[in-house]
Amino acid sequence: MPHESALPSDTPLVVVAIDGPAASGKSSTAHWVAERLGYRHVDSGALYRTLTLLASQEAGPAEEWTEARLLALAERVRLAPIPGGFEPLIDDAPAGDGIRGIEVTRAVSRVAQMPAIREWVNARVRLAARGNAVVVDGRDIGTVVFPDAPLKVFLVADPWERARRRLVQRLERRPSDDEIAEETERLVQRDAKDATQTVQAKDAILLDTTYLTQAEQVDRIVALARALERVGHDRGQAGRGTDA
Numbered sequence: 001m002p003h004e005s006a007l008p009s010d011t012p013l014v015v016v017a018i019d020g021p022a023a024s025g026k027s028s029t030a031h032w033v034a035e036r037l038g039y040r041h042v043d044s045g046a047l048y049r050t051l052t053l054l055a056s057q058e059a060g061p062a063e064e065w066t067e068a069r070l071l072a073l074a075e076r077v078r079l080a081p082i083p084g085g086f087e088p089l090i091d092d093a094p095a096g097d098g099i100r101g102i103e104v105t106r107a108v109s110r111v112a113q114m115p116a117i118r119e120w121v122n123a124r125v126r127l128a129a130r131g132n133a134v135v136v137d138g139r140d141i142g143t144v145v146f147p148d149a150p151l152k153v154f155l156v157a158d159p160w161e162r163a164r165r166r167l168v169q170r171l172e173r174r175p176s177d178d179e180i181a182e183e184t185e186r187l188v189q190r191d192a193k194d195a196t197q198t199v200q201a202k203d204a205i206l207l208d209t210t211y212l213t214q215a216e217q218v219d220r221i222v223a224l225a226r227a228l229e230r231v232g233h234d235r236g237q238a239g240r241g242t243d244a
């Protein structure tokens, strides 16, 4: 990992960037990877979702949302530190599970396409990461937000499997094939809307999780991060050897 002493204090110590399409398991994977490594988890999608929730409460129908109106609403949204990560707040109160609801999910891509909103989210994410070792998940973390991250992972999975997992999470039961087919359709549509910003960095490791369990995908990323930590540590040792 980088030489911490050489970094200015407003730079993150270490970034593990996890990107990928809708419901590829980024957030839950990032959460567990962060916990295992003792890093903090920053969920960039949660900011887009929180602003979308606030807009749906206060800015009328989604077709009428303007960038200026959303940017004004964004002043009421922030990330607050909690153990292991950050929690999105609206007017200093937790935004809650409503950010994962179907209406927010339907409208969020519209918000995420506004350049000023993307800049706002990126600034908030960088602020949260300042001085921390972090696992950050999103769509453009390895390309735009932290292009110098030492470890970048791009998670993909078959759309049917992604839809099945998302439904199991939401319904807490086994979904029917018809339900999975409907959800697959919604995911594929959202993938299309998010396509411009969902970019695999050239130096990202592609991880197809279709046939992996959650635990296996977490294990793989933790192993990659630890391997990098060892390289950083060995380099640090070698550096000290030469100086002495």
Ligand code: CDP
Pocket: 021, 022, 023, 024, 025, 026, 027, 044, 045, 046, 048, 049, 108, 109, 110, 112, 137, 138, 139, 140, 141, 190, 194, 197
């Ligand atoms: O539901 P899923 O886990 O796929 O998405 P999320 O990470 O909660 O992100 C919700 C939405 O925010 C996405 O559909 C994108 O429109 C947007 N997003 C983005 O554009 N860039 C990011 N870095 C993160 C999320």
